[in-house]
Amino acid sequence: MKKILILSGIILLFGACQESLEDRAARELSDYTKKNCPTPVINDQQMDSVVYEPATHTIHSYYKLLNKVDNEKVIKANLKQIRAAQLKDLKKNTWNKAYKDAGFVFRYTYRSGSDPQKVLVDETFTQKDYK
DSSP states (O other): OHHHHHHHHHHHHHHHTOOOHHHHHHHHHHHHHHHHOSOOOBTTEEEEEEEEETTTTEEEEEEEEOGGGOOHHHHHHTHHHHHHHHHHHHHHOSTTHHHHHTTOEEEEEEEESSOTTOEEEEEEEOHHHHO
């Protein structure tokens, strides 16, 4: 009987230590941002941060566009292709599988490197987009 009580206590203890997917997202994305952001510039873009927004279950990535891609006219003229490329990348990535399976929202905000107040692209994808 004593062994059963001890075993039950251990099971309850380990069960209580599991974090929710939301808590995991907040922790992992915060850790990633602290360790890796801003990222190196690749193809004239740089990730500034990625955060979890619990009120909307959104993983929100913030980028800066630099050099020749920091061009509002070019961005506006190619917005459909940009959105399609973002969605394709979201669908093929495996790091976010658990979040996609749980129906999280993914949002991407790209700001101008020369004028950080100017948002050049702001796209949001829900489960109906990426499933």
